[in-house]
Amino acid sequence: MYPSRTAYSDSLNFFGDQSPGELVARFGSPLYVYNEAVLRRRCRDMKNLARVPGFVACYSTKANGNPSLLRIIREEGLIADAMSPGEMLMLRLAGFSREQICYVSNNVSARELELASVEAAHVSVDSLSQLESFGRLRPGLSVMLRVNPGIGAGHHAKVVTAGKDTKFGISPDDFAQMRDILRRHDLRLVGINQHVGSLFMDAAPFLEAAAWLLDTARDFPGIRLIDFGGGFGIPYRKYEGEKPLDLEELGAKFTALLAGYRKETGYDGQFIIEPGRYVTAECAILLGTVHAVKNNGPTRYVGTDLGFTILARPMMYDSFHDVELYPADDTRRPNMVQTVVGNICESGDILAKDRELPEAREGDLVGVLDAGAYGMAMSSNYNQRLRPAEVLVGGDAQARLIRRRDSLEDLQAVYPDHAPDPSAEA
Ligand code: LLP
Numbered sequence: 001m002y003p004s005r006t007a008y009s010d011s012l013n014f015f016g017d018q019s020p021g022e023l024v025a026r027f028g029s030p031l032y033v034y035n036e037a038v039l040r041r042r043c044r045d046m047k048n049l050a051r052v053p054g055f056v057a058c059y060s061t062k063a064n065g066n067p068s069l070l071r072i073i074r075e076e077g078l079i080a081d082a083m084s085p086g087e088m089l090m091l092r093l094a095g096f097s098r099e100q101i102c103y104v105s106n107n108v109s110a111r112e113l114e115l116a117s118v119e120a121a122h123v124s125v126d127s128l129s130q131l132e133s134f135g136r137l138r139p140g141l142s143v144m145l146r147v148n149p150g151i152g153a154g155h156h157a158k159v160v161t162a163g164k165d166t167k168f169g170i171s172p173d174d175f176a177q178m179r180d181i182l183r184r185h186d187l188r189l190v191g192i193n194q195h196v197g198s199l200f201m202d203a204a205p206f207l208e209a210a211a212w213l214l215d216t217a218r219d220f221p222g223i224r225l226i227d228f229g230g231g232f233g234i235p236y237r238k239y240e241g242e243k244p245l246d247l248e249e250l251g252a253k254f255t256a257l258l259a260g261y262r263k264e265t266g267y268d269g270q271f272i273i274e275p276g277r278y279v280t281a282e283c284a285i286l287l288g289t290v291h292a293v294k295n296n297g298p299t300r301y302v303g304t305d306l307g308f309t310i311l312a313r314p315m316m317y318d319s320f321h322d323v324e325l326y327p328a329d330d331t332r333r334p335n336m337v338q339t340v341v342g343n344i345c346e347s348g349d350i351l352a353k354d355r356e357l358p359e360a361r362e363g364d365l366v367g368v369l370d371a372g373a374y375g376m377a378m379s380s381n382y383n384q385r386l387r388p389a390e391v392l393v394g395g396d397a398q399a400r401l402i403r404r405r406d407s408l409e410d411l412q413a414v415y416p417d418h419a420p421d422p423s424a425e426a
Contacts, residue, residue: 016397063276135185154197191225284372307342
């Protein structure tokens with residue numbers, strides 16, 4: 001069906017002046033390769049989504065917190081949300097100011113709430129109990145509240161973040177109590193936020209939830225921030241011609257909604273969206289190496305170094321990622337159905353099941369598309385595997401290292417009884 005399986009990356013000149021083979025020879029395998037031009041385009045898509053005064057795109061750092069990428073996102077004019085002290089640190093390393101950081105918390109310690117109120121311009125809490133803690137800690141301060149619209153959406157039950165069956169947000173049933181806590185601690189409510197779930201390709205639930213949030217906002221005159229969350233999807237099935245989100249249509253409807261609200265209520269604060277995946281997913285291809293091939297019953301397994309410690313999404317949500325093949329030689333490769341697996345000791349360690357791809361052989365490279373969001377960010381050291389390096393192909397088509405690979409010394413360093421540095425023994 002496909003003469004070669006590189007058409008997508010070729011069409012973008014994704015790897016710049018170096019081939020996947022050269023990249024792996026230089027930086028090792030597995031390797032996350034990011035393309036700066038793609039990242040900048042996606043930032044601009046989001047920044048220009050709605051054309052109404054006060055509209056702001058706030059990148060959700062959890063999708064990818066590499067500070068070199070965050071720096072580009074900042075240069076493109078996005079602000080950012082964080083949900084852990086580590087994410088705030090990465091944002092500061094990337095040059096984000098306090099004013100450009102919003103902290104969206106979930107079940108955090110009093111100490112963390114305090115830190116967030118110092119390091120971020122706005123802190124959002126998402127339960128009455130956390131609102132109490134915040135009030136005790138920071139009476140008189142401003143606060144945002146995460147509300148639960150009762151409508152959820154997402155590509156998998158595990159990423160639906162609103163509705164009755166989730167742990168997130170404050171339900172409208174609790175608003176009276178919430179006002180009481182605000183009063184008692186003299187807290188100033190500056191904004192409300194929500195996030196209904198991750199990855200929609202049909203804008204209707206997002207717009208419905210947005211309309212609900214605007215209705216809710218009417219009950220809180222004086223707020224300056226209305227944050228609609230993220231969830232903007234990307235087409236993961238590129239080789240099947242899946243269409244991207246229709247941003248023209250979504251943008252027009254969203255703009256009309258926001259403009260209408262402004263006109264009706266005189267609101268002149270900010271309208272915020274919090275995209276993560278849309279900004280970073282498409283700017284990375286994850287490279288891995290084929291180390292073994294075998295037939296087990298009817299299945300041809302392509303064994304690679306891309307275990308679920310490197311990319312967890314297929315294992316965790318049965319997510320689909322397109323795969324490209326970069327053969328190590330020029331021999332003709334007939335297409336055949338193959339299952340690409342990793343090197344982790346679990347049978348669920350499957351990256352791509354039953355895919356029609358050119359015949360893979362030892363020494364070939366595979367490229368996993370759309371790996372930039374929730375890829376490296378969710379990698380782990382399970383099986384004491386090392387997390388990979390990351391490189392960025394810049395505007396000059398050259399690749400440079402933006403995160404080095406873990407080393408065995410890194411693994412050792414956290415165990416005080418066994419730390420490699422002798423001075424740590426003192
Ligand atoms: N805002 C809040 C409060 C969130 O919880 C999230 C994602 C976002 C924004 C950004 O959502 P996005 O635009 O990226 O859909 N690991 C899963 C996705 C989990 C999303 C968690 N929250 C995956 O790989 O599909």
